[in-house]
Amino acid sequence: MGMMAQSTNCILQVGKIEKGKPWDIAVVPWLHLKVPNGIKNESEAKFCQRKTSCCTLKHWSPVPDPKSWQSFMEPSSGRLPGLEATRPHMEPRATCSAAAPLVERQFRxxxxxxxSVAALKLPLLVSRLLDIPGLEVAVVTTERAKHFYSPQDVPVTLYSDADEWEMWKCRSDPVLHIDLRRWADLMLVAPLDANTLGKVASGICDNLLTCVIRAWDRSKPLLFCPAMNTAMWEHPVTEQQVGQLKAFGYVEIPCVVKKLVCGDQGLGAMAEVGTIVDKVKEVLSQHGGFQQN
Structure with missing residues (x-):
């Protein structure tokens, strides 16, 4: 009797093809198959497409423990289309506590x-935002911002420049900065350093964050929190650039006077986290996304 080929447990993420919607916000089912040992990459796993003619293979990843399938089988309502495919190792974005009232769809x-040095406050800011019932949060970071916080301290999914390029392989693949602008109901840039302020005011989009902002749907609120040294804040171009962002319809959460990390005393520090969160709540209430208790 011939020996049966050994197999290894794998997870394939596939995007269901629907008429006129080749990978929309859509339907992202998970398909579980056993494939022979030795399959080491996505191209070798293409044969799995024959199992589901209505689907397109998006990700192949070996999973040593079948029990770990359960996390992939949980409902993925509100998740970005196709993004989990490139980052199967990441934890799902955290949301508000289980005690929070149920809502039809979370506000994103x-x-x-x-x-900016104020990026040190990112973990606290995200934690405070997650305290708001019905809120779902994701973070887009610039490369320089990573210097100021530890990803382990941020309890939501982080997206950076590498994700934009890693997930796009061919024309049918999703474009991350477009998917993010579609997914979000509100954008909050905190802190907004002098460099990125200048880029946004000028329309430059050379990283994931500035591409999201350039593509932003201006019918949705965008809040920004400037943060920079006092000498930079007082430069004449800063007022012009902040004014340009306001002309785009974006909402400034003004910086404050305090002793800066560099030792200078003056205007330029990012608004306090409590102030930022209160402004988010105010904007949410105006857009019907949050009810004050």
Missing amino acids: VLVGVTG
Whole structure:
């Protein structure tokens, strides 16, 4: 009797093809199959497409323990289309506590963080936002911002430049900065450093965050929290650039006077986290996304 080929447990993420919607916000079912040992990459796993003619293979990843399938089988309502495919190792975005009242769909906040020292406050800011019932949060970070916080301290999914490029392989793949702008109901850039302020005011989009902002749907609120040294804040171009962002319809959460990390005393520090969260609540209430208790 011939020996049966050994197999290993694998998870394939596939995007269901629907008429006119080749990978929309859509339907992202999980398919579980056993494939022979030795399959080491996505191209070798293409044969799995024959199992589901209506689907397109998006991700192949070996999973040593079948029990770990359960996390992939949980409902994925509100998740970005196709994004989990490139980052199967990441924990799902955290949401508010289980005690929070049920809502039809959570209000989605995309936090942008740039390379200001105030990025140190990102973990606290995200934690406070998650205390708001019905809120779902994701973060887009610039590379320089990563210097100021530890990803382990941020209890939501972080997206960076590498994700934009890693997930796009061919024309049918999703474009991350477009999917993010579709997903989010509100964008909060905190802190917004002088460099990114200048880029946004000028329309430059050379990283994931600035691409999201350039593509932003201006019918949705975008809040920004400037943060920079006092000398930079007082430069004449800063007022012009902040004014340009306001002309785009974006909402400023003004910086404050305090002793800065560099030792200078003056205007330029990012608004306090409590102030930022209160402003988010105010904007949510105006857009019907949050009810004051």
